[in-house]
Amino acid sequence: MNDQLDIIVLIKQVPDIEKVKFNLKTGRLDRSSAGAVINPFDLNALEAAVQIKEKKGATVTAISMGPKTAESSLRDAIARGADRAILLTDARFAGADTLATSYTLASAIKKLGSFDLVICGEKTIDGDTAQVGPEVAEFLGIPHVAYVEEIREVNEDGILVKSKMGRNYYVIELSFPGLITVTKDANTPRLPTLKDKIRSRKAEITVWTADSLSDVAEMGRFGISGSPTTVAKVYAPHTEKRRGRIFEGDPEEAARRIVSVLKELNIIG
Template sequence: MENLNIIVPMKEVPDIEKVHFDREKGRIDRSSATAEPNPFDLNALEEAVKLKEEIGGTVTVISMGPPQAEDTLKDAVARGADHAILLTDKGFAGADTWATSYALATAIKKIDNYDLIVCGEKTVDGDTGQVGPETAGILNIPHIAYVNGVIKRNKKRIIVQTELWGRTYKKELKLPGLITVTKDVNEPRLPSLNDKLKARNAEVVKWGANDLAEFGDKKHFGGRGSPTAVVKIEVPKEKGRKSKIFEGPDAVKNLVKQLRSDVGGI
């Protein structure tokens, strides 16, 4: 059996249905909602675990986040991951997407023995879809984004399907390489109670900025290493509904006039 060593970067995100936005401070109030694994990352994990079950190998999950992100990694172990690594340190805080990708890529260099990296296509909070391709760029490996089906795989290459702008593409990726997956790629499994209980005691290895110093430059981590900065965040104000009743013989004429003026005087 060929062994495929797979890494799945996973982000813990707030429950997006419940989270509040602090308009004063212009940021997400993370205390207003519970945290959970980014849904797309569960698809990434499922695909990695399926590949491991088919052709052998290991699945390592890695997350950069606060200490609580350990819960997401333990949940990943319950769903079939073998190893879990949490990058947690004040030195990583305030990272933009590039500095996030740089820290993840540096940790992946430290892991060293990998064939495939599987990311989600995007997160439900940041929603940029940049971290997967940026991580591949920093590692200098090829990548394919928006994969919705894995067709064939072996130790040297993987053939995948993507769908973009109404067209279906069959693409081949030489390994080591990175793919990002959409939610259509699979249906993530639910962990059994037994798996959840076992995963509670799983070891989550924690690495800080100093642990990665040998493999990357610390000045590129966190806010200090971020080439972009959020200057201001504004939440668009919701317009209240207005109603107007058109009556009399000119009702239709007046309605048309009103509609024309609402859409910019056509």
């Protein structure tokens, strides 16, 4: 291991949820209706990495797979403290399900060589599967801890974290190289200063295509061809409204009728 930790943060660009519209006919997000921002949970992932860098010394690399426009989110990541950024963009990456997305991201991490820690957001606000972090860890053959709410200690060999799964908290030691996914409670993401924003405009963003990964990946496992699943339909679940009945008249008689209705419905015996 080097003197400094090597931390990789995975960042997805998502539609600005304040502005995006939902196309009810197709059941899909109309991504053209809104600007794009860093997935909010990935801001927590980035903040966690930058805090480790400030305390222990680290190089923070942000990686995003997406269209060319995702470059703006990587510049934002640099303004918020990442040291360098890599954009994975290619028509051959398009249409990826979570498996192909994870494979592509893991391949880019393999290409980088050695690293200590990968930090992801808990989930995205558009896909919302929370699968990519753990899948990337599996592709890399490294341990992971999901839903990290607190990073308690970092040393040169590993990290001590508190994770919340279901109703339980777990305090877990994770050896490097490892991967964590963080929740929104892990920290409060900083806002970039104007100076940082100006600096990030001039930063070089490395662009890798499918061919750039040819020495570490199989081409057929990217994008649609590497995706065993497709989304058939997206729809909001039907919600049943509360049905109310009013029993009027004499209170005792009304109470008797309520009891008999509740018995009919098997709510009371």
